[in-house]
Amino acid sequence: MNVTKTVDAKGLACPMPVVKAKKAMDELQAGDVLEIISTDKGAKADLPAWTKSSGHELVEQTEAGNEYTFWIKKG
Amino acid sequence: MEETKNGTTMVVFDGDLDKAIASFIIATGAAAMGKNVTMFFTFWGLNVLRKDNVISGSDKTMMEKMFGKMMPRGPEKLALSKMNFGGMGPKMMKKMMKNHNVSSLKEMIEMAQDLDVKMVACTMSMDVMGLKEEELIDGLDYAGVASYLAEAEESNINLFI
Numbered sequence: 001m002n003v004t005k006t007v008d009a010k011g012l013a014c015p016m017p018v019v020k021a022k023k024a025m026d027e028l029q030a031g032d033v034l035e036i037i038s039t040d041k042g043a044k045a046d047l048p049a050w051t052k053s054s055g056h057e058l059v060e061q062t063e064a065g066n067e068y069t070f071w072i073k074k075g
Numbered sequence: 076m077e078e079t080k081n082g083t084t085m086v087v088f089d090g091d092l093d094k095a096i097a098s099f100i101i102a103t104g105a106a107a108m109g110k111n112v113t114m115f116f117t118f119w120g121l122n123v124l125r126k127d128n129v130i131s132g133s134d135k136t137m138m139e140k141m142f143g144k145m146m147p148r149g150p151e152k153l154a155l156s157k158m159n160f161g162g163m164g165p166k167m168m169k170k171m172m173k174n175h176n177v178s179s180l181k182e183m184i185e186m187a188q189d190l191d192v193k194m195v196a197c198t199m200s201m202d203v204m205g206l207k208e209e210e211l212i213d214g215l216d217y218a219g220v221a222s223y224l225a226e227a228e229e230s231n232i233n234l235f236i
Contacts, residue, residue, distance in 0.1 A: 013177040015104040019186065022107035053108045 001059065001071055004032035010039045010067070017043040018050045025056065025074055033059065034072045044068050082230030083110040084223065089236060090119030090147065091156035092165050092180065096172075098236045099183035105232065106190035113230075114187075115223040117197035120236075121204060123180075124196060124211045125149045139205025146204065149212075150180040188214055195222065 007024045009017040017038040024034055036047065044063070047070045051058045055075040062069045083105040087098045098114065105112045116124055127149040135143065147153050155164040172179065178186065187194070195216045201207070208217065216222075227233050 011176050013175055015100050015107060016178065018107040019103055019190070022109070022190075050108055 002033060003035045003071065004028055006035040006037070008037055009043070010037055012038070013040055014042045014046065016040075018046055021047060021050060021072070022054070025054070025072070028074045030074050032074050034074065035069065036072065037067060037069045039066050039068070041066075043070075047072070080229055080231045081109070081111055082226060083112045083232040084227045084230040085112070085114045085233070086223070086235045087114055087116045087120035087123065088118050089156065090122035090153060092150075092153035092168070093155050093157070094236050095120075095123045095150065095153060096180050096183065098234075099180065099187055101234065102187050102192050103183060103190055106187065106192050110232070111229070112187075112190075112192040113195060113223075113226040114192060115195045115197060115218075115226075117200045118204065119146075121196060121200060121206055121211070122147045123150060123153065123184075124194070124215065125206070126210060126212060127151055130207070130210045135205060135207075142205040143210070150184060153180070184212070193226075197223075 005024055005028060007020050009020045012020065017036065017040055021034065021036050028034060048058050048061065051072050057073040057075055059071040059073050085098055085102060087095065102112050102114055125148045153165065155168060158164040169179065193216060195218050196211055198217050198219055
């Protein structure tokens with residue numbers, strides 16, 4: 001997967017992961033892929049919800065230990 | 076793409092630390108989701124927006140000065156709605172928030188402004204509580220109930236906190 005930009009949101013609590021995702025996404029073009037890594041348990045549900053509501057596409061999401069990684073394609 | 080209602084409106088009525096934090100988390104979250112967010116601050120909620128420095132306000136009446144003294148000045152001085160314990164509660168909660176990497180209320184307010192959340196101070200309640208524009212943080216709009224209702228009509232999320 002071609003990742004255009006990576007956002008490290010580790011250690012940040014709600015609502016920072018979605019705020020960071022939004023800010024990063026604003027700088028990308030349609031079709032670009034944003035990778036975002038979070039350690040917030042809520043982000044597991046929140047980032048997919050944010051993706052859907054913002055009109056983007058969740059390509060993949062993985063979980064390793066307490067780290068959640070998401071790949072989101074800009075819509 | 077047709078988008079008719081994309082607003083989130085909020086009435087922030089209470090001036091408790093916990094309720095203010097919840098309000099700003101929802102506001103910044105909604106802004107991150109691309110919503111047009113308007114927070115309407117009224118009555119005790121106005122204290123969330125006060126500057127912490129004392130404003131002399133020589134043009135104030137006796138009663139307005141009393142209100143000004145008794146009410147908390149800004150995000151650092153707010154009490155909790157439960158377990159306030161004379162100010163110990165907020166201290167403990169702020170410590171817990173720090174431990175869990177939750178932004179402080181002050182940071183959340185700045186973040187909200189950065190995300191273009193519109194903050195409106197209700198001028199009628201400002202008069203009733205004796206608060207002047209120079210006592211409140213910069214970047215606010217000043218309006219009344221009709222402005223709030225007009226914004227609410229454009230919203231599909233509307234909260235009273």
